[in-house]
Amino acid sequence: MMRPMETRHVLLFGFVAALFIGTGFVQSWNTALTIFNMGLISAIMALGVNMQWGYAGLFNVGVMGFVALGGLAAVLISMPPVETAWAAGGVRILIGLLLGAVTIIGAILIYTRMPPGRARTLTMLVVLIGGFFVFRAVFDGGVEAVESIDPASTGYLGGLGLPVLVAWPVGGLLAAGAAWLIGKTALGLRSDYLAIATLGIAEIIISILKNEDWLARGVKNVTGIPRPVPYEVDLQEAPWFLDLVTRLGADYVTFSSIFVKLCYAALFITVLAILIWLVEKAWNSPWGRMMRAIRDNEVSAAAMGKDVKARHLQVFVLASAICGLAGAMMTTLDSQLVPGTYIPLRFTFLVWVMVIVGGSGNNWGAVLGGFLIWWLWIQVEPLGLMLMQGVTAGMADGSWLREHLLDSAAYMRLFTMGLVLLLVLRFSPRGLIPER
Amino acid sequence: MDFLNAIVVLMNFVIIPATAYGAQLALGALGVTLIYGILRFSNFAHGDTMAFGAMVTILFTWAFQAAGVSLGPLPTALLALPLGIVVTGALLVGTDRLVYRFYRQQKAKPVIFVIASLGVMFIMNGIVRFIIGVDDQRFADGERFIISARTFRDLTGLDEGLAFRTTQGLTIVVALIAVVLLFWFLGRTRTGKSMRAFSDNEDLALLSGINPERVVLITWLIVAALATTAGVLYGLDKSFKPFTYFQLLLPIFAAAIVGGLGNPIGAILGGFVIAFSEVGITYAFRRVVGYLLPEDMQPEGLLQLLSTDYKFAVSFGILLLVLLFKPTGIMKGKSV
Numbered sequence: 001m002m003r004p005m006e007t008r009h010v011l012l013f014g015f016v017a018a019l020f021i022g023t024g025f026v027q028s029w030n031t032a033l034t035i036f037n038m039g040l041i042s043a044i045m046a047l048g049v050n051m052q053w054g055y056a057g058l059f060n061v062g063v064m065g066f067v068a069l070g071g072l073a074a075v076l077i078s079m080p081p082v083e084t085a086w087a088a089g090g091v092r093i094l095i096g097l098l099l100g101a102v103t104i105i106g107a108i109l110i111y112t113r114m115p116p117g118r119a120r121t122l123t124m125l126v127v128l129i130g131g132f133f134v135f136r137a138v139f140d141g142g143v144e145a146v147e148s149i150d151p152a153s154t155g156y157l158g159g160l161g162l163p164v165l166v167a168w169p170v171g172g173l174l175a176a177g178a179a180w181l182i183g184k185t186a187l188g189l190r191s192d193y194l195a196i197a198t199l200g201i202a203e204i205i206i207s208i209l210k211n212e213d214w215l216a217r218g219v220k221n222v223t224g225i226p227r228p229v230p231y232e233v234d235l236q237e238a239p240w241f242l243d244l245v246t247r248l249g250a251d252y253v254t255f256s257s258i259f260v261k262l263c264y265a266a267l268f269i270t271v272l273a274i275l276i277w278l279v280e281k282a283w284n285s286p287w288g289r290m291m292r293a294i295r296d297n298e299v300s301a302a303a304m305g306k307d308v309k310a311r312h313l314q315v316f317v318l319a320s321a322i323c324g325l326a327g328a329m330m331t332t333l334d335s336q337l338v339p340g341t342y343i344p345l346r347f348t349f350l351v352w353v354m355v356i357v358g359g360s361g362n363n364w365g366a367v368l369g370g371f372l373i374w375w376l377w378i379q380v381e382p383l384g385l386m387l388m389q390g391v392t393a394g395m396a397d398g399s400w401l402r403e404h405l406l407d408s409a410a411y412m413r414l415f416t417m418g419l420v421l422l423l424v425l426r427f428s429p430r431g432l433i434p435e436r
Numbered sequence: 437m438d439f440l441n442a443i444v445v446l447m448n449f450v451i452i453p454a455t456a457y458g459a460q461l462a463l464g465a466l467g468v469t470l471i472y473g474i475l476r477f478s479n480f481a482h483g484d485t486m487a488f489g490a491m492v493t494i495l496f497t498w499a500f501q502a503a504g505v506s507l508g509p510l511p512t513a514l515l516a517l518p519l520g521i522v523v524t525g526a527l528l529v530g531t532d533r534l535v536y537r538f539y540r541q542q543k544a545k546p547v548i549f550v551i552a553s554l555g556v557m558f559i560m561n562g563i564v565r566f567i568i569g570v571d572d573q574r575f576a577d578g579e580r581f582i583i584s585a586r587t588f589r590d591l592t593g594l595d596e597g598l599a600f601r602t603t604q605g606l607t608i609v610v611a612l613i614a615v616v617l618l619f620w621f622l623g624r625t626r627t628g629k630s631m632r633a634f635s636d637n638e639d640l641a642l643l644s645g646i647n648p649e650r651v652v653l654i655t656w657l658i659v660a661a662l663a664t665t666a667g668v669l670y671g672l673d674k675s676f677k678p679f680t681y682f683q684l685l686l687p688i689f690a691a692a693i694v695g696g697l698g699n700p701i702g703a704i705l706g707g708f709v710i711a712f713s714e715v716g717i718t719y720a721f722r723r724v725v726g727y728l729l730p731e732d733m734q735p736e737g738l739l740q741l742l743s744t745d746y747k748f749a750v751s752f753g754i755l756l757l758v759l760l761f762k763p764t765g766i767m768k769g770k771s772v
Contacts, residue, residue, distance in 0.1 A: 185759050185760050186759055189759060191546065192547070195480075195550060196689045196690075199686060200748070200752035207746055210745070356551065407569075408569070412562070412566075413562075415559055415566065417558050418554075418555045422556070425548070
């Protein structure tokens with residue numbers, strides 16, 4: 001099924017592997033594995049973006065939002081439910097949300113069923129405004145009750161208490177739902193509109209996560225999300241583990257943390273392998289050929305009887321689900337949901353750099369880009385600091401300019417990423433591993 | 437009396453701030469819409485161009501302040517603004533030469549330009565943070581108020597004060613001047629007319645001997661002037677923080693699309709639609725209504741439709757509505 005890779009591509013993967021192994025020897029294996037695990041997640045995000053951009057030519061700049069929804073799923077599925085909060089106002093919140101949904105569905109029904117005219121507009125306005133106030137009246141009370149229950153440690157409804165692995169597909173589903181909503185409105189219009197709409201939904205998802213304390217504690221963060229892998233402290237007491245450590249002759253504290261990271265890596269590699277198999281299948285299938293035909297010439301594809309908008313919606317939703325999945329995996333890896341850390345440069349634009357650099361339209365390229373750019377993103381900061389120290393070495397200690405330059409070294413990252421993106425786009429637009 | 441008080445509260449917290457904010461958004465949206473009309477892509481680096489222009493102006497302002505130069509009651513930043521525009525113009529023209537011109541010659545798809553503008557955004561973002569950092573910078577000086585709340589109360593004898601800040605008045609006046617100049621330029625000068633012709637029909641314009649590179653150059657210079665002005669006014673009115681300028685991208689795009697992309701009058705209208713909805717929907721109307729209703733019917737809640745944390749949701753909601761029902765915008769913009 002999969003075609004053999006060219007030597008050049010194998011060498012490229014070898015080079016990236018060497019970067020990680022080098023990190024292991026020079027810095028530490030713990031660091032190398034930490035970067036590698038996030039590299040795996042980045043590769044999955046890049047696969048999602050590549051599906052939208054490489055397969056279908058859709059420009060999604062809301063990756064951050066879908067990733068964050070995946071993170072939310074991890075909280076909602078795996079945290080234990082807060083019984084007292086449910087008793088205080090959980091049902092009321094649910095009823096409120098239900099009323100809100102009913103209002104919107106009602107308005108849509110009125111819009112589609114009633115004949116156009118002033119009567120329709122008025123009825124719709126009455127339903128929307130009336131529904132909004134009813135929704136707020138029911139919903140606000142519930143929120144207040146829930147958030148007042150022990151706000152320092154809970155103050156939210158909690159989750160379902162299920163195994164965290166269940167959250168991964170659920171994260172995909174949540175992201176798919178949001179993507180459907182956006183795709184339905186913005187697809188079929190100019191390509192830039194999708195970009196702007198996705199940019200907007202991402203910001204809104206983040207502000208919901210930051211402000212709706214009843215949902216996931218807002219900026220107070222949810223910590224201690226259950227793990228799918230053993231805890232270090234448990235390992236350090238398990239006889240089989242200590243036995244293994246003595247046989248390997250390693251330090252048991254360091255090795256326990258490496259072992260946990262290896263477990264995560266195994267899980268992530270499994271997911272990545274399944275995904276690559278699936279997306280490669282899709283790429284080589286008639287469906288994949290149809291998507292490329294639509295991407296390359298929408299007019300002629302439409303003339304051949306392909307429903308361009310429906311296919312775009314399909315691929316947009318599927319690929320966003322992959323981003324949601326990656327988001328759930330990331331939150332599982334971190335064991336915490338911190339809405340404040342979701343910034344578009346890191347979660348949207350960096351993933352784009354990965355895809356463009358790796359090679360848009362090639363899944364292996366996207367994976368390669370994911371690992372390479374993530375490694376760079378982590379390592380540019382110390383390198384930038386070193387560079388600045390070199391540049392400022394001749395200056396007097398404590399001089400204003402020297403301090404300023406050293407302080408600003410952190411922002412080298414943004415600059416470097418922008419430069420890499422522009423250079424690759426200009427001089428090697430097909431990326432490191434081009435589309436076949 | 438109560439009725440007047442209600443009006444004063446409304447003016448103070450909704451109408452004046454929204455007008456100033458609307459003027460800032462309109463200037464931003466004009467820049468986006470011009471680039472869209474002439475170069476035919478959505479410039480994602482626009483927010484950071486505003487930040488860059490504002491930053492350069494701030495640096496010059498500090499230099500003036502250090503040298504003891506000031507404009508008396510007006511902020512010194514006004515004096516530094518032309519210098520900021522010149523530097524930003526140079527940066528934009530340089531970016532065009534290094535980045536966008538290549539894709540223009542290649543006749544690349546618009547979405548490639550958008551991706552290139554993302555790269556430019558990263559770099560500008562990096563430059564701004566590198567030079568001035570990520571923190572809030574205040575650079576407003578001169579007289580703080582045209583009318584302060586207390587003066588107003590003393591003058592009128594009302595319970596509520598009306599504060600009209602210099603920066604708000606300045607925003608409205610400067611934006612008005614900028615818009616008048618822009619429309620005079622587009623409507624009356626030869627270059628302006630050639631720009632409009634180029635925007636309407638590129639091939640026809642080329643046939644009639646319009647030099648496209650010159651049109652593009654002038655567009656970037658105008659965009660630099662608009663973006664720097666918008667950035668400085670926003671910074672004077674609120675405060676300068678690089679990240680908020682990135683976040684302005686959404687309301688600015690929403691304003692440009694709501695008005696009709698590529699349509700300058702639409703951009704101004706869109707700016708005010710977005711600003712008034714944002715401020716109006718997130719303002720707590722309790723005090724206004726409190727003055728209007730009799731004693732025994734005082735409202736219990738804040739009468740706030742959405743919390744201010746969701747102000748971006750407002751521009752986004754309007755954007756979605758426009759995309760759903762009228763994708764070309766209020767003032768019929770470019771093709772869908």
